Amino acid sequence: MEKAQRLRRCGERTVLYCVVLPVCGAAAAGQIRYSIPEEMQKGSFVGNIAQDLGLEAKALSERGVRVISRGRTQYFALNVKSGHLITAERLDREQLCGRAEKCVINFELLVEDEVKLFAVEIELTDVNDHAPSFQEGKLEFRISETTAVGTRYSLEEAQDPDVGINSIRDYQLSSNEHFSLHVQAGAAGDKYPELVLEKPLDREEQAGQDLILTATDGGDPVRSGTARIHVVVLDANDNAPVFSQPLYRVSVRENVPVGSALLTVSATDADEGLNAAVAYSLRKTKDKASETFQVDSRTGDIVTVGTLDYEEEAVYELEVQARDIGDFWGRAKVLVTVLDVNDNAPQITVTSLSTSLSEDSPPGTVIALLYIRDKDSGGNGEITCSIPNHLPFRLQKSLDTYYSLVTARDLDREQVADYNITVTAKDSGTPPLSTTTFVFLKILDINDNAPAFSQAAYSVWVSENNARGASVFCARAADADWGDNARVTYWLAEGELQGAPLSSWLSVQAESGAVHALRALDYEQVREYNVTVTATDKGAPPLATTQPVRLQVSDVNDNAPLFEEASYSAYVAENNPAGASLLRVRASDPDLGRNGRVTYSLGRPDGAPEWKAGPKQKPKYRERSVPYSYNLHWDSTFSTGSKDSENN
Template sequence: MAAQRNRPDCRELVLFCLFLGIPWEARARQISYSIPEELEKGSFVGNISKDLGMAPRELAERGVRIVSRGRTQLFSLNPRSGSLVTAGRIDREELCAQSARCLVSFNILVEDRVKLFGIEIEVTDINDNAPKFQAENLDVKINENVATGMRFPLPEATDPDVGVNSLQSYQLSPNKHFSLRVQSRANGVKYPELVLERALDREEEAIHHLVLTASDGGDPLRSGTVLVSVTVFDANDNAPVFTLPEYRVSVPENLPVGTQLLTVTATDRDEGANGEVTYSFRKLPDMQLLKFQLNKYTGEIKISENLDYEETSFYEIEIQAEDGGAYLATAKVLITVEDVNDNSPEVTLTSLFSPVTEDSPLGTVIALLNVHDLDSGQNGQVTCSILAYLPFKLEKSIDSYYRLVTHRALDREQVSSYNITVTATDRGSPPLSTETQFTLQVADINDNPPTFSRASYFTYIPENNARGASIFSVTALDPDSKENARIIYSLAEDTIQGSPLSSYISINSDSGVLYALRSFDYEQFHELQMQVTASDSGDPPLSSNVSFSLFVVDQNDNTPQILYPALPTDGSTG
């Protein structure tokens, strides 16, 4: 059960994708295991952590998980041991019927690298089924004047196992009148025939009891039996004959219940009761018995349940015609079910990487999606699309996976989130489609400096103003968010008449309000020139500057003085 690596018959899976700007690996390796059916739940399948090149604890740390579609998951990961184990009992016959090889395929996703590994597990057969006949008893009617060497078809046994574990041989209990001959059809299926070796005499013995045994070749050997009761009738020397050995018909899967598919016809040259033919199903599984209805008198075959191409696309039915005496004839009816576009595509969002920063490079992986359509041919071929105006595009990955990647630059200040709708449409007629919606958030980076509302500011203040009075307010805006948009105001260092600017004017760092720390004197200076800086709190911070002019307005606060003529200095009156 060890992994078979680099097998020549495994496909190389090509995965072209980017995860947050980092290229994915171009090749995805196929990992193969083999297990027998009927293992207990939790049985060891393979050392998946070793085959992925990881320690067991890394399975959970790196988001390793199984991604698959459709039926119930048959396998699971044991993060403690790093093993791939069975998730329940696996019945090969239920899973793959009688296919020569039973393969279960799925993918393992290493989420932190967005890397997929193809896993293929072969479930091998064990001899857990015995050959079985459809009925426990069979009545064979034979006319007493039948010539020796005449052959009579006996029921075939079925064994869902494969290979040597399937049906291998038939045996007939000893009898002086009959022997057994086993024939093989072109497809290799064996069927038994009863051969008359010695003439019959109804008056001597009217009923012969035989036991037909079917055996497989398993170890231990298994077998099944049917009791064959041969009833000897008086002369009826003509058997029914079908007009065709095989009847073929092709029908669409959406035919309404009750629709007639075809009519089989058999004729018998005898007269009276010996020439009256009735029809019946000779070999038909129970599931198919519910699907079809046979008129025993006319040979008309109708459907009694809805057909489903995705469930079964082909039926092989054996019809038996029996006359009123003892003769039988068989014919095959081959029904091919044609697909119609009755299933919409399915879209699964496997991974979503949100939020994404607005400076993410082109080609950054946003999401990983899986698409599938149960239909076949053109009806099952699916294409995915998104709205053209979005700054993203879809790229095909391996199998039925798509990657959504950035196609144009993002700007959170213009669009902070995107509601993305992925539409999957098949190529049927008419086409069917499915929409899947999800939201992508764009994370902010500090890419915008604060901006003042004006190119410069000025204001007037009368001299002799009160100290601590508010004189003006500047405002800057930053379109970024959170810390990247929180603004801090400050004044550039400068001196006025030998004193620092900060001893004249102060600014509130949060509101941008300017305050006068002194009472100004127009006779000392008429105006103050300064520079205001607005810085955000990003990392690294961005800033902008603006010039601010403060003009001092004169007040009448000085009396006139006589400068000429000057007063005498000798004490005279002048």
């Protein structure tokens, strides 16, 4: 109850603010900042996101607004009904940020329907929820009675996970006549209590003393912790160990094996014999440091006992003690700097993705939003992100760790129907490390291709006297599009032939393009048909292509020769010389070529063998001469007959 009240009072003093700042990037919209106290309960109000984004709360769900956390744990959630940003976990500043001066949690807010990002920064302010404490609840000092007045003894510093005004503020020592307390301030603001001898000790008068050391913080209310100090007065040994230097520095790569020696510290004692023997130990070490380093009590060698990780801890500050047999202490600091090694490959997270895109999408259309980071630092953490050059896409940087995959030029589904885009993130370490991920994109078809006929022009021969409904030829057109956009139907353009609609002569099957003759064709009536076939796809809107077709009718010998007159007669003079022309007859055949070539012959009506006119043959004459053609047949009136080259 007391802690909740303190948190409430602290929360009342905390100023809550929101700032929306514009930032560069095609997919980024701005930055929002809030400040809240730690230890707020799960579900506590952080800020009105809907109001700060200029949106109505009911629009958040429709527009796909959601929180994208960078880490494994999501500390904040969005209430899409109220439009409020709330805590998703109880937040402990000390657990999240340790003793860092400023504790900031960053994440992004994605407006999915516009593929826009808002960077959100929430500062977690400290609450005085920890009291100072000493690692050792009881301290013991063995002090020689010969110790000079003014001698100082380092005391254990109290630890307080809180920061700022809520951290250690002061130390007090219980009232006594021999000792006082002196507090030194370090460069980083740390306070180091020291026990100062103000009056000489006399073992015969008092062999020991008990003191109480109290550490207080600056919070409201003030919290405190205590440690008991027991002083044992000894004789003789009156010199403390002294290190060769007050500060040791060493740099080490994070990949050194466990058990590696980093450096050796050395302290000497001006006393002699057993009083000069020194034992080394580490003090004032955090839990992580005590698990990572160890000092050899005899040699002063500092070695690693745990693995180093630059990404977890870059600098360790150790304090080494040298203690002699008379409990005199000397101390020195050891600063261990961990050097980064390129041991982390870049990480790629696909935050937002479109799996399909229309082929008429303009250049610059966003396909995917990628979150890319590398835990290493410096050049080891500098990332170059790329995709193959031949693809019609490009990467553009949004926020510091975000890339947008966008179209770079026009797409054509008929050339490439889908893409498997390889995204590679590579750091600048030695050797460089890289990570790849794949983005599959399907290109959606639009009706941008008209049907195309298989031939530039059609010229077809059809024999006359065909059966009604017979197929005379087939038009073929292909469409490069897909689905309904590529489904082709055929039809004939309207027209007339010999006064009748063309559709009464010819028809086309809509699905196959097969053209059928609806009546028998007659070469002697029409020798050539010129029609137009149209191929139309079923796109929206539909596209069409027309193709002229020349349909030529080939002749069949289906007509006998016809004389110009039904009968011929001639009169021949009796003395008409041989070879004189008696009669000329004419016959014609409407068929073409050889089928229409006519020959003539002369025959007798009584069935006698045929007689042909010639120079040595003597025809019988009647009263007057009549011209005759090449071939004649005898009958009572000199009537003639003819035949074509194929029909007798």
